[in-house]
Amino acid sequence: MAMMDFIKKQFIDILEWTESGDGTLAWRYPMAGNEIQHGAALTVRESQVALFVNEGQVADVFGPGRYRLATQTLPVLTYLKNWDKLFQSPFKSDVHFFSTRQQLDRRWGTTQPVTIRDKDFGAVRLRAFGNYAFRIADAKLFHTEVAGTRERYTLDDIDGQLRGLMLQHISDAVAQSGVPFLDLAANQVEFASQLRSATAGEFARLGLALEAVTVQNVSLPEELQKVLDQKIGMGMVGGDMGRFMQYQTAQAIPKFAEGAAGAAGGGGGVVGDAMGLGAGVALGQVMAQQLSQGLQGGGAGAAAVAPPAALKPDEVMATIEKLAELKAKGILSDDEFAAKKAELLKKLV
Numbered sequence: 001m002a003m004m005d006f007i008k009k010q011f012i013d014i015l016e017w018t019e020s021g022d023g024t025l026a027w028r029y030p031m032a033g034n035e036i037q038h039g040a041a042l043t044v045r046e047s048q049v050a051l052f053v054n055e056g057q058v059a060d061v062f063g064p065g066r067y068r069l070a071t072q073t074l075p076v077l078t079y080l081k082n083w084d085k086l087f088q089s090p091f092k093s094d095v096h097f098f099s100t101r102q103q104l105d106r107r108w109g110t111t112q113p114v115t116i117r118d119k120d121f122g123a124v125r126l127r128a129f130g131n132y133a134f135r136i137a138d139a140k141l142f143h144t145e146v147a148g149t150r151e152r153y154t155l156d157d158i159d160g161q162l163r164g165l166m167l168q169h170i171s172d173a174v175a176q177s178g179v180p181f182l183d184l185a186a187n188q189v190e191f192a193s194q195l196r197s198a199t200a201g202e203f204a205r206l207g208l209a210l211e212a213v214t215v216q217n218v219s220l221p222e223e224l225q226k227v228l229d230q231k232i233g234m235g236m237v238g239g240d241m242g243r244f245m246q247y248q249t250a251q252a253i254p255k256f257a258e259g260a261a262g263a264a265g266g267g268g269g270v271v272g273d274a275m276g277l278g279a280g281v282a283l284g285q286v287m288a289q290q291l292s293q294g295l296q297g298g299g300a301g302a303a304a305v306a307p308p309a310a311l312k313p314d315e316v317m318a319t320i321e322k323l324a325e326l327k328a329k330g331i332l333s334d335d336e337f338a339a340k341k342a343e344l345l346k347k348l349v
Contacts, residue, residue, distance in 0.1 A: 012036045015050075016043040017097035023155035025103075025136060026147040029095040036093060042067040047101035049139040053094040053149075058140050096147070098139040102211055103155060106132050108166040113220075116171045118181045126181065130192065130215040132166060134208050142207030162203070166213075169198035181220075188215040316344050 012034050017027055043066050044050045050062040109129030118124040136142050147153040173195035179187045196213040203210040320341050327337040 013040045026153040040069045049098045051096045104133045108163045116174045128218045133212040137209035138207035165202045172198040184218045
């Protein structure tokens, strides 16, 4: 019976893999109970690696080339099985092929804004996307850590994990680059380089080499873009706090006027718009005072101006709350907020 089983066996004499372009990274040769004939030919093409696995252990690794499978070409496998009879009997082993060519144009991108530290804004939630390329650099490590004994392992199987690794290190990349957010758009190459450096180690632990990373776009969520526009407006008036608040008031006047017109017609929109301005009357008094000081020049030789009218406690608190919102959004620094808060508290009646 044993002799009949031996005769019925199919003996494999050629082992090779031609990639089909379906994104396969690892492929196990279909043995189906067959055994590899002593002296069989193994062909490993360029951009491929072949692994012989015996009883769960990686026995031998073959790079590109053509091999005749015998004792001389399988020294480790021979040692594991104690085959010292020059393979008088056929032998069986699992053979896995791996594609080592670059996998190009793999996409990454933020599904939700990522919070990073920024020296201009303090904290910024940004969106970014681009692509990357990788290859299998250590087939043995990739087999033991990722692909395992599966018949086929594809790009789709690992895509989510790799994109997650890219996104995980965006904050590290921005910090290492030292580039402020406002300059990131003009320094996307440096940002991409730092993202690659920050992520390459995670890829290597899977037996992969991160070959290239590109950043195609960096942007803010819509609500933060509005804050950025305010920051730009502040820059246009020279960073002066008084002038910036005058600028904000000027931006709000048209909306306030529309609300007043609605109130005249019975719509009652003035109160809502005043709240939208954040203590409208109080801010108006502060703005008027700063505008007056600006017109006088603020110098030692300028004519004395009348002291500003005192503010009611609720007006002062409303103004301070508005300033706190500006500080939370990164428009005011801690020092600017503290100075303006102290100034307003002195005006309590």
